[in-house]
Amino acid sequence: MLGEYRISGRRASEIAASVERGVGSGDLAPGHVLPPMRELAALLGVNPNTVAAAYRTLRERGVIETAGRRGSRVRSRPASTARGSLRIEAPPGVRDLGKGNPDPALLPDIGEALAAAARAYAQQPGMYGEAPVLAELEAFARAAMDADGVPGGPLAVTSGSLDAIERVLSAHLRPGDAVAVEDPGWGGLLDLVPALGLRAVPVALDDEGPLPGEVERALRAGARALVVTDRAQNPTGAAVSGGRAAELRAVLAEHPGVLLVEDDHGHAIVDLPLHPLAGVTERWAFVRSVAKAYGPDLRLAVLTGDALTVDRVTGRQWLGPGWVSRLLQRTVVHLWTSGAVDATAIARSYGERRDALIGALEARGVPAYGRSGMNVWVPVSDETGAVARLLQSGWAVAPGATFRMDSPQGLRLTVSPLAAADIASLADAVAAAAGPVRPVSYG
Numbered sequence: 001m002l003g004e005y006r007i008s009g010r011r012a013s014e015i016a017a018s019v020e021r022g023v024g025s026g027d028l029a030p031g032h033v034l035p036p037m038r039e040l041a042a043l044l045g046v047n048p049n050t051v052a053a054a055y056r057t058l059r060e061r062g063v064i065e066t067a068g069r070r071g072s073r074v075r076s077r078p079a080s081t082a083r084g085s086l087r088i089e090a091p092p093g094v095r096d097l098g099k100g101n102p103d104p105a106l107l108p109d110i111g112e113a114l115a116a117a118a119r120a121y122a123q124q125p126g127m128y129g130e131a132p133v134l135a136e137l138e139a140f141a142r143a144a145m146d147a148d149g150v151p152g153g154p155l156a157v158t159s160g161s162l163d164a165i166e167r168v169l170s171a172h173l174r175p176g177d178a179v180a181v182e183d184p185g186w187g188g189l190l191d192l193v194p195a196l197g198l199r200a201v202p203v204a205l206d207d208e209g210p211l212p213g214e215v216e217r218a219l220r221a222g223a224r225a226l227v228v229t230d231r232a233q234n235p236t237g238a239a240v241s242g243g244r245a246a247e248l249r250a251v252l253a254e255h256p257g258v259l260l261v262e263d264d265h266g267h268a269i270v271d272l273p274l275h276p277l278a279g280v281t282e283r284w285a286f287v288r289s290v291a292k293a294y295g296p297d298l299r300l301a302v303l304t305g306d307a308l309t310v311d312r313v314t315g316r317q318w319l320g321p322g323w324v325s326r327l328l329q330r331t332v333v334h335l336w337t338s339g340a341v342d343a344t345a346i347a348r349s350y351g352e353r354r355d356a357l358i359g360a361l362e363a364r365g366v367p368a369y370g371r372s373g374m375n376v377w378v379p380v381s382d383e384t385g386a387v388a389r390l391l392q393s394g395w396a397v398a399p400g401a402t403f404r405m406d407s408p409q410g411l412r413l414t415v416s417p418l419a420a421a422d423i424a425s426l427a428d429a430v431a432a433a434a435g436p437v438r439p440v441s442y443g
Contacts, residue, residue, distance in 0.1 A: 007035070009176070010046055015054035016063075017176040017197045023063055023074055034064060034072045057199070090396035095417060097426075098398040100234065102269070102374065103416040106349060107295045108340035110331060117330035132314065132323035133157050136333045141288070141302040150286050151279040154310040156303045156317070157324045161263050161289040162188050164303040164313075165227065166196070168285040171312035172259050173198055173224055180218035180226040182210055184377070184403040184410065186234045186265075189227060202405040205233070207371045209240035212247040219251070225259035226252070230274055232266025232292070232373025235403045235412035237354065239266065239372040245275035252280040259309075260284040268293035270372040271347035283309050290332055292374070293341050300324055300332050350374045353415040353423075360427035366434050376413045380434045383409040389433035395426060 005027040009015035022028035034040070037055060041048040055072055058064040066072045090096035138155050146152070158164040169179065175197030181189060183202030193200040201223050203214045210228055219226070228248070231239040240248070252260060260281045264274060267288045278284040285305035290298050303313065317323070335341065354370045361368040361378065370376040380386045383400045390397055390411075400410035411430075418426065 007040060007044070009044065009054070010050075011176065012050050012053035012057065013176040013178070013199055015040075015044070015046075015051060016057045017199065019054070019058055020063055020194050021175065021197050028074050030074050032074045033070075034074070036071060063194075091391075094391060094394050094396050095422075096396045097413045097415075097417060098396045100375065100398065100412070100414050101296065101416060102292050103349070106346050107293075108335055110295070110298075110335065110340075113331045113334035113338070113340065116334045117327050120330050121327055126326040130326070132318070134326055134329045134333060136337075137302070137329050140333060140336050142304075145286070145288070145304060148274040148276065150274075150276050150304065151284075153286075153304040154307055156310050156314050157329060158287075158301050158303055158313075158317070159299045159321070159324055160291060161265070161287050161301045162192060163299075164285070164287040164301050165189065165261055165263065166192055167313045167316065168259070168261050168287075168303070168305070168309060169193075169196060169198065169225060171309055171316065172283060177225070178218075178221070178223040180215060180223040181405075182227070182229060182233065182238075183405045183407045184235055184400065185405075186229070186263075187402040190403070190405065200405065202407070204407065205236065205238050207236075207238050207369060208244040209233070209238050210244075210248065212244070212251050215248060216251050216254075219255045219258055223258070225261060227261045227263065228277060230262055230264045230266070230276065231270045231272055232375075234265060234373070235375050235398070235400075235410075236377040237370035237373045237375050239270065239272045240275050240277070242273075242275050245277055248277050249280050252277060256281050258283075262286045264288045265292070266373050268341055268343040269346050269350060269374065271344060271351070272372050278305075282306065285309050285313075290335075293343065293346060294332070294335055298328065298332060300328055350415060353418050353420075356420065356423045357413065357415055357418070357427065360423050361430060364427055364431035366427075366431050370415075374414055374416050376415060378411045378413060378430060378434060380409050380411055382435065383411055386411055386430075386433045386435070390429055393429040393433065395429055 005022045008018045037051040038048050041051045059066060064072045065075050133155060142155060178199045178201050179193050180201045180203045182205050201218045203210050203218050205211060258281050260277060262278060269292045278286050283306055285303060287301055287303050289301035354376055357376050358368045358370055368376050368378045387399050398412040
C-alpha cells in the first residue's frame with residue numbers, strides 16, 4: 001500500500017509531518033491509499049485516536065482526502081504543490097496585475113554599481129576563506145537597522161528573504177513543530193513551512209498587523225515560532241503600527257521561548273515607520289531584502305538576530321553555498337551609498353496608485369485594503385468566478401487561494417503596472433466581477 005515508505009511518529013503532529021514529508025518527496029504519490037487508522041496505530045504502537053487526529057490535520061491542510069469505506073488517500077493536488085502554480089497567466093491583450101513585481105520605472109540603473117563592483121574585484125578578487133559579509137555592507141546595514149530601532153546583533157547575508165527565513169526556521173525547529181503565520185499571507189512562506197515538515201497555524205490580521213488575541217491563541221496552542229511582516233504585508237498591505245507592536249510585544253513577553261522572525265517586506269518602498277518586535281524573546285531574527293526597491297534579481301537580504309540564531313544560520317550556510325557573492329554585495333553597497341533609490345518618492349508613487357484604487361473601489365461599494373506597499377486586497381464571495389470575469393474584462397489578478405489558509409476569499413491586485421488613467425476602468429471591472437460581498441475583515 002505504501003511501498004517502501006514508512007510513516008513514523010508517536011504524536012499526531014509527528015505522524016502528520018511524516019506523511020507530508022512522503023508527499024513532498026514523491027514517495028507518497030497522488031492517489032496513494034493510506035493505511036486504515038487502526039492498522040497504522042498498531043504499527044506505530046499508538047492509540048487509534050492519535051492517528052485519527054493526524055489524519056484530520058492532513059485533511060484540513062488539503063494533503064489527503066477521505067472517501068468513506070475506500071479510506072484515505074493522497075489528494076491529486078497535494079498541499080506541497082507550490083501556490084505559485086495557482087497564478088493566472090495573462091493571455092495577449094490582458095493587463096497583468098497578478099505577479100507582484102515592482103514597477104521597473106522605479107528601479108535604479110545598476111550599470112555603474114556593477115562597474116564599480118567589477119573594478120573592486122579587479123583590484124582584489126574574492127577568494128575562499130574571506131569573511132562572508134563585506135565590512136562596508138555590514139556597517140551600512142547595521143546603521144540603518146540601528147536607526148529603525150532593531151536590536152543589536154550579528155549580521156548575515158542570504159539569497160533573499162525566503163532563504164533567510166528557511167535557514168532561521170531550520171536552525172531551531174524540527175518536523176512536526178508548529179509555526180504561526182499570517183493568514184492571508186505570503187504564498188512562498190505558506191509553501192515553505194510544510195516543505196520543512198512543519199505545521200502552519202493561521203493567525204488573522206488587520207491593517208495594523210497580526211491580531212494580538214490570535215497570536216496569543218496560536219502560542220498557547222504550542223506554536224514554537226511566529227513569522228510577522230512588519231510593513232507592506234503580502235497580500236494585504238498591512239503594516240504593524242506602534243500601538244499594535246506594543247500589544248504584540250506584551251504577548252511575546254509571556255512566551256520568551258518562542259522564535260520570532262520578522263520580515264521587513266516594505267523596506268525602502270514605504271513611508272511608514274518601522275515598529276520592530278524583536279528583543280522580547282530569547283531567539284529572534286529580523287530580515288530585510290533589497291528585492292522590492294532595487295530589483296528582484298538582486299538576490300540579497302540582510303539578516304540579524306540573537307547570536308545563537310545567526311551563528312547557526314551562518315554555520316549551516318558555510319556547509320552549503322558558503323556565502324552570497326561578494327560581487328553582488330559590492331553592487332548593493334554601491335547602490336545604497338550612492339543614493340540610487342529615493343525611498344520617499346517610491347513610497348509616494350505606490351501610495352498614490354494604491355490609495356486611488358482603494359478609493360475608486362469604495363466609491364463603487366467594494367471594500368478594499370492596502371495600508372502600505374504595492375498590493376491591494378479585495379474580499380470577494382467567489383474568487384474563482386471573480387478571476388475569470390476579470391480576465392474577460394482584460395485584467396489578470398492573483399487569486400486569494402495563493403495566500404489563504406482559513407481566511408475568507410479575496411483577490412490581490414498589484415498596483416505597480418497602473419497609471420492614473422487605468423484606475424476608473426479597473427475599478428469598474430472589479431466591481432462588476434466581485435459581486436455582492438458579505439462585509440468581513442480580511443482577518
